[in-house]
Amino acid sequence: MIAVAPLSGDTGAPAPATETPFFFDSGDRPLYAVHHEARRFRHDAPVLVHCHSLGVEQLTAYRAEVLLARAAATAGFPVLRWHARGHGDSAGDFTDVTLERMTEDALAAAAEARRLSGASRVVWLGVRFGALSAARAALQTPGSAGLALWEPVHHGLEYFRGHLRGWLFSEVAAGRRPGVSADELLERVSRDGQTDVHGYALHRAIVQSARGEVLGNRLEPWNAPTLIAQIQARPRLTPANEALASALRRRGATVTTIAVAEEPGWQFISNPAWECAPLVRETVEWLDALA
Numbered sequence: 001m002i003a004v005a006p007l008s009g010d011t012g013a014p015a016p017a018t019e020t021p022f023f024f025d026s027g028d029r030p031l032y033a034v035h036h037e038a039r040r041f042r043h044d045a046p047v048l049v050h051c052h053s054l055g056v057e058q059l060t061a062y063r064a065e066v067l068l069a070r071a072a073a074t075a076g077f078p079v080l081r082w083h084a085r086g087h088g089d090s091a092g093d094f095t096d097v098t099l100e101r102m103t104e105d106a107l108a109a110a111a112e113a114r115r116l117s118g119a120s121r122v123v124w125l126g127v128r129f130g131a132l133s134a135a136r137a138a139l140q141t142p143g144s145a146g147l148a149l150w151e152p153v154h155h156g157l158e159y160f161r162g163h164l165r166g167w168l169f170s171e172v173a174a175g176r177r178p179g180v181s182a183d184e185l186l187e188r189v190s191r192d193g194q195t196d197v198h199g200y201a202l203h204r205a206i207v208q209s210a211r212g213e214v215l216g217n218r219l220e221p222w223n224a225p226t227l228i229a230q231i232q233a234r235p236r237l238t239p240a241n242e243a244l245a246s247a248l249r250r251r252g253a254t255v256t257t258i259a260v261a262e263e264p265g266w267q268f269i270s271n272p273a274w275e276c277a278p279l280v281r282e283t284v285e286w287l288d289a290l291a
Helices: 056-060 062-074 099-117 130-140 156-173 182-192 204-210 239-250 277-290
Strands: 019-026 029-036 047-051 079-082 122-127 144-150 194-197 200-203 226-232 255-261
Touching (some): 019 099, 029 062, 047 062, 047 099, 047 130, 056 062, 062 079, 062 277, 079 099, 099 122, 099 130, 099 204, 122 130, 122 277, 130 144, 144 277, 156 182, 156 194, 156 200, 156 204, 182 204, 226 239
Parallel strands (some): 047 122, 144 226, 226 255
Antiparallel strands (some): 019 029, 194 200
């Protein structure tokens, strides 16, 4: 398992009484979750179900997700945050994590979110790699009413290659010469079963399960409201984000795009933890318009 940030998501302040931690089952595994009750009444409000990113990015984006959950609950939306198997306080071995199993966990989380909140509709938040599992789960869940994507991963294989490149750059910056390429490291994962990336092991199972996954292809049947949030130093949308937005609009989806021009905060664990007030604010505004 991977250690997780404190439940409160802040510097020692207690969580509000409307936040309830608990465990639910996905298959034969208990998964950790926090249910944020809506803090004011909103007629027929959907429940927001988070799908976190993979590995270390689950840690680095944790505070931003907590802040969003609290802001959404204050605005009248129930929220369910949860840890997929092999992550945080949930059961399971990270060695066995795959995109299919993360999607299975997301579907179980949505069923639990509906049971607790009484909501008939689900809005999904997919953070980085979680965009891939959120997209899959949204398409399999009747009543999926919206999809918010925070700096979404568009191609599974490119995501892993990018992680490995980042590790190589950090080695060079530290004065070390790795002597391998990102593609050679991917070959090592396939051959040996794993390799280390920024302090956690990248395993063969997750790479093989997602290497052919393309977000735009997966979302071809999707035409519900969508938020694409880019968090990068560049002020304009990347070609991949722009292409996804255009494809969804052609299918009749209402697409909102936001570009937060700052360095992404999930690349390394930092103290204090990364947070992004504009991202939280604009996501809640999108939810408010959706409802």
